[in-house]
Amino acid sequence: MARLIEITDPADARLADYRDLRDVQLRKHLEAEHGLFLAEGEKVVRRAVEAGFAARSFLMAPRWLAGLGEVLDSTDAPCYVVSEELAEEVTGFHVHRGALASLARKPLPDLADVLAGARSILVLEDIVDHTNVGAIFRCGAAFGFDAVLLAPRCADPLYRRSIKVAMGAVFSLPWTRLPDWAEALPTLEAAGFSTLALTLAPDAEPIEQAVVGLERVALVLGSEGHGLSARWEQRAGRRVIIPMAPGVDSLNVAAAAAVACYLVSSR
Template sequence: MAEIVRLDDLEDPRLRDYVDLRDVQLRLRLETDRGLFLAEGEKVVRRAIESGHRARSFLMSPRWLDRLADLLEGSDAPCFVLDDASIERLTGFHVHRGALAAVDRPELASPRSVLAGARRVVVVEDLVDHTNVGATFRAVAALGFDAVLLSPRCADPLYRRAIKVSMGSVFWLPYARVDDWYSAPELLREAGFTTYAMTLSEDSVAIDSVPHDVDRLALVVGSEGHGLSPHWEKSADHRVTIPMSADIDSLNVASAVAVACWELRAR
């Protein structure tokens, strides 16, 4: 069972994993260096641990001890207890869902191993906003796709905000980063995937007009501002777009992924 440790000193070195959670650049560097990620809120903390990840420690206010008693019962990590005001001073924001966990960051799978176990994947190029990455994972998981491939510049799916928006789907949805991004189209081709690039290029066609009864399918989406790179546009087997009202020229990228995953889902 987790050891309950009541603290009142915010300088206690055991709390260092929870300092300044709103400083994105600092947190990304520290969490990568320390090999951890932060789960926030009862549901997300539960999903992190129940999906097989190991907690290093928990941080919560006293009122959450009973609600998470079953989770603490099965853990050997310490649970640090502070009052709500102290948690806010330590983390830099109001943790209104009351509970946090510092969790061991898993080693990423290789792109080839992720593709080997998938039939429908989403490939994401240079999506740098953590909220959009989290929402993309949530849509991919909800609509029955099997995995995600990320370019090197994509935001970290295990950053606190991305995890929260994904509703914890980043914990069980397989994903990998492709370091040699230029060669990624060939990687997908060798693995037997037909690629569908979402783009506004001149030869794009409506996504509901292309055949997609294929064995292995990859939906490719680009960044929030510039969309897909010319290399990916040219390399894809199909270039597709979502027909929409003339008054609106685009959707949020995660919304577009959701629409496209629904249209290209396995029937």
């Protein structure tokens, strides 16, 4: 059972995991150094613990203790009980969902383990916005994708904002980072996947036509600004497009992922 510890001093050293959550660069350094990540909100905290991530500690206002009672009963990690005003002072924003948890990261799985048995996967190249990464994970989970692969420069799926937008899908959908960006697509094709690059290239074919009859599909998405790199776009087995009305040049990458995931899943 978690130990309930009331804290009234915002400078208390035990709250270090929760400081300055709006400072992205500081959080990246701190979380990488200590091998931790934060989950925010009752549902997301519960899903993280149920997914087997070990809790380092919890931070919550008194009114959230009952709602997360079974989660607190399952661990002996400390639960720091604070006022909502103190939580805002420490974190740098209004914690309107009331509860935060600091959890230990797990080692990333090997690529072969993530691909084993998968039929539909998402491959993300240099998507740097945490919100977009979280939304894409949520789309993949919603439409039955089996895994997500990330290029080295992609945003962290376990950053607080990514987790929040994904509503915990980052805990249930297997993922890892690609060990070799340059040879990523040939590696997937050698494993039996048809690689489909979502692009605006003039020779791209409608995605709903391209996916017919394919057994294993790797849907490849590029960065928010420039889309896929020339190397990945040219190296993909097929270039596909979501047909749109005249005068609209593109969709946000998360919106495009939602449409494309639906079309791939319906094949």
